[in-house]
Amino acid sequence: MPADARIDDETAGFIQGAVSIIAATRNAEHRPALVRAQGCRVDPGGAGLTVLVVADQATELLDDIRDNRRVAVVFTRPSTHRSVQVKGEDARIVAASAQDLALAAGYRDAMVAELALIGVPEARVRALLAGVGELVAIAFSPTSAFVQTPGPDAGRVLEMPR
Template sequence: MLQTKATSPLLGAAQAAFLGGPVAINLASHDAALVPSIARAFGCRVSADRLEVVVFLSQPRSRRILDDLAAGAPIAAVFSRPATHVTLQLKAAGARIQRLTEGDREIMLACGAAFIAEIMALGYSENFSRALMAPAGDDAVGVAFTPEAVFEQTPGPKAGMRLEPKP
């Protein structure tokens, strides 16, 4: 069972920093018939108290999942760093859709640029890398949620392990 109300952050400082780094971010939710919806997010910020995570979605590319989240469905978000395969998954019983606030667009663009540099260093072409992150300039919304469970998801023996709060 997930915790219903978090009062102290599940995310440690290093984890929070990881979420804002050069990571691929993918979200999932579902509709009333439990058909999963999926979308890529473009950047992330974590509140100073690490209780809230906001990820940014391109509106035109994410209609289904935004509908599902607006209807109150739960959310899962996976953050994976291409160079190291280090992966974390966060889950919450629900999420709030909000307009971008001041500085959000800059975060989206900076996260996009960092991700482009990361994957180009791995050998992906510049054209591909830029096209992949181009939606960071789309009409966008923030999806805010309070992580109620954090899972280690780096491929290997510990994948899937639920992580306990860290200082």
């Protein structure tokens, strides 16, 4: 994906919706670190993404981002298994805003509704997403994106508009 690539409107709608979000990176020895995120926002025009994580749950991931600035984030809708992966090479950690805190609360409510479609009780979802501690934001520009939905299309590069 070229440096001026953008997330298209359809993909932006998907990744900002009721999707499971896992952010991952690796250290200098290529050992992975990952954490469940608490929401995503796409900048107007699709040139940047921000995912929210609980700092205490993401210590290793945040250290790796400070070290190498690489991140991969997978977004999966549980009721359909549709999955998209977005990667970036300029990730940075920024303070979560009041808007981000509201986004995380709305995200948790949306996931309650989404997981109810497949029979997961609300209390279990709220426990899974109970982010106790400070939320921080990981902001990055997309450098590549892929279909990760299981099946014959898995791994296909998503073409991004300029």
